[in-house]
Amino acid sequence: MNAKVRLGEFLLTRRSQLRPEDLGIPDYGERRRVPGLRREELASLAGVSVSYYTRLEQGQSLNASPQVLDAIARALRLEEAERLHLHNLARSSAADPGRRRSPAPERVTEATRQLLEALAHVPAILTGRRSDVLAWNRLGHALFAGHLDPGAPERPAQRPNMARLVFLDAHTRDLYADWPAKARAVVGHLRLVAGRHPDDTALHALVGELSAKSADFASMWADHRVMACTVATYRMRHPLVGPLTVTQQTLSQDPSLGQNIVVATTEADSPARTTLALLDQVTPQHGPARPTVRAGSG
Structure with missing residues (x-):
């Protein structure tokens, strides 16, 4: 699917999700054939012509100005992450295909490894652009994926992949008491990343795989919701230590590469803090295996 189609589908989906009464538009009791706002209503709210908005939604208009995009974002009642997503989609639809480059392989710096090790008593994982787990500390592995090989992130x-785990792995699905909330957050984040990196073929392959294997993912992806996963609270049901409530915070480690560190914290003096301390005690102290460098190798 090209960028023009993605832009048009985003606009169409978000327009259909707005109710006229929420925007003060009278309907005079008339029955609408399709849900949401009409194109002319949205164009009026954004201060653009109906023909211009129609061309934009149909992928026939390029180089929309930032001011026009912001006006459309306000008319659609978009949140900040969604507004930025709209700008990213519009920018990619007007990009020169000849300038596209393949993304560089994702690597973990020694400084990041040291940071993960310093967070010894805080579950932490490093994720890449496509939600691949590039590294985790001992407690991060134990909390989020203790059923997997701790050395797996060291083998590219x-x-x-956290998105695959959330939608296709029974252990991870059971881990979250409110699984739909976690799933929507994952999909919203992938939407945001797809807008920033429209030519990432591996990312689109991941979306295609999840759409084919999970009806839940396909339904949520079609909703075109965008979400910046910065801070969220989840109730978890850990198979070893039982229920606990954690706050997952996503910290941008390298914006240029799309790498993030996800940490899970608990409230002081809470049952969850005690449960997490118990998980720390019952988890083996050795961390995941790290690659060794042979003498004389470059």
Whole structure:
């Protein structure tokens, strides 16, 4: 699917999700054939012509100005992450295909490894652009994926992917008491990343795989919701230590590469803090295996 189609589908989906009464538009009791706002109503709210908005939604208008996009975002009642997503989609639809480059392989710096190790008593994982787990500390592995090989992130071809785990792995699905909330957050984040990196073929392959294997993912992806996963609270049901409530915070580690560190914290003096301390005690102290460098190798 090209960028023009993605832009048009985003606008169409978000327009259909707005109710005229929420925007003060009278309907005079008339029955609408399709849900949401009409194109002319949205164009009026955004201060653009109906023909211009129609061309934009149909992928026939390029180089929309930032001011026009912001006006449309206000008319659609978009949140900040959604507004930025709209700008990203419009920018990619007007990009020169000849300038596209393949993304560089994702690597973990020694400084990041040291940071994960310093967070010894806080579950932490490093995720890449496509939600691949690039590294995790001992407690991060124990909390989020204790059923997997702790050394898996060190082997690029076998790296766990958090989106796959949430939708296709029974252990991870059971881990979240409110699984739909976690699933929507994952999909919203992938939408945001897809808008920033429209030519990432591996990312689109991941979306295609999840759409084919999970009806839940396909339904949520079609909703075109965008979400910046910065801070969220989840109730978890850990198979070893039982229920606990954690706050997952996503910290941008390298914006240029799309790498993030996800940490899970608990309230002081809470039952969840005690439960997490118990998980720390019952988890083996050795961390995941790290690649060794042979003498004389470059």
